Amino acid sequence: MIIYEPPHAATEIPLIDLTDSFSDDLEKRKAVAWEIHKACVDTGFFYIKNHGIPQEVMDAQLKLAAEFFDLPMEEKMKLDSVQQHSTRGYEPMAAQTLDEGSPPGLKEGFMSSVEAGPDHRYTKLEVPGTGPNQWPDEAFPEFRPQYEAYVEKVLDLGRHLARLVALSLELPEDYFDEALVEPLHYCRILKYPPMPKDAAENQLGAGAHTDWGLLTLLLQDDIGGLEVRNADGQWISAPPIPGTYIINLGEMLPVITNDRYKANFHRVLNNKTDKTRYSCPTFCDPEYFYKVECAPTILEHDGYAKYPAMTAGEHLRAQFEKTFGIAAK
Numbered sequence: 001m002i003i004y005e006p007p008h009a010a011t012e013i014p015l016i017d018l019t020d021s022f023s024d025d026l027e028k029r030k031a032v033a034w035e036i037h038k039a040c041v042d043t044g045f046f047y048i049k050n051h052g053i054p055q056e057v058m059d060a061q062l063k064l065a066a067e068f069f070d071l072p073m074e075e076k077m078k079l080d081s082v083q084q085h086s087t088r089g090y091e092p093m094a095a096q097t098l099d100e101g102s103p104p105g106l107k108e109g110f111m112s113s114v115e116a117g118p119d120h121r122y123t124k125l126e127v128p129g130t131g132p133n134q135w136p137d138e139a140f141p142e143f144r145p146q147y148e149a150y151v152e153k154v155l156d157l158g159r160h161l162a163r164l165v166a167l168s169l170e171l172p173e174d175y176f177d178e179a180l181v182e183p184l185h186y187c188r189i190l191k192y193p194p195m196p197k198d199a200a201e202n203q204l205g206a207g208a209h210t211d212w213g214l215l216t217l218l219l220q221d222d223i224g225g226l227e228v229r230n231a232d233g234q235w236i237s238a239p240p241i242p243g244t245y246i247i248n249l250g251e252m253l254p255v256i257t258n259d260r261y262k263a264n265f266h267r268v269l270n271n272k273t274d275k276t277r278y279s280c281p282t283f284c285d286p287e288y289f290y291k292v293e294c295a296p297t298i299l300e301h302d303g304y305a306k307y308p309a310m311t312a313g314e315h316l317r318a319q320f321e322k323t324f325g326i327a328a329k
Ligand SMILES: O=C(O)CCC(=O)C(=O)O
Pocket: 188, 190, 206, 211, 218, 220, 226, 266, 268, 279, 280, 281
């Protein structure tokens, strides 16, 4: 029975070893799921190690990010995401305001999502925000194949984590499988330059926000700056730990769990070093039409759903429109 426990005010983000989660022994997988359960209740954030993605692949993705942002501005602007209302492609510096009332985050980005060509069901159904990705094929032909191979690996890890989350909620292990056959994913690379001397007092790299979907798998380099808000409202640091991913829960998990699991606020501080920070968050979210609703194990216990069900894709789209100021289409 999954009872409600008030969260502890964590002072650090737990590090979970995934080795046993790949075991054939269900009890071993459940033991890892229990660690995840505790982290989801308290912080909604945890590091994972021994997750199966080789260090070389992680390093190569961050190197690819640096090489992409080094392209001439003219090449990057050919992929401008906001101009094309697609949210895919290049995100110029300071294009996104995650924290209303604060200056836009001082970061530059690139994002890919589901590759929806003319025959894709999303295109046929005119799903908002859908379409093909924008790749720098001419200026940087190696970029797309490497980026896509990385996304595939991370989404596999996302599916694996979703199975552990299902176990952690006493649900069938495959509870989220259908939603994640073709996840409505977003993979971003982000560049946070050293902060200019004249930056506004409240300038951040990325303003405080909660992520919007199911699970985020964040790869960060060794510069640091990510902070997470704990149950007491204090900001705690999520420093780089080599070889790990930081996993955090998006806004769908509180809906699924009647708030047992947290989608905590996080932000990226001013980059006060003289080096550029690179990160690569991948948002592993359910397919567009998936109905996000209170899970049966929770409903059985609580007797009611705290939130109305929502369609995964509609929720994500609304958040894109809000933070990038894109006109709804
Ligand atoms: O760059 C980071 O470390 C975090 C970025 C982030 O929180 C996001 O893109 O949602």
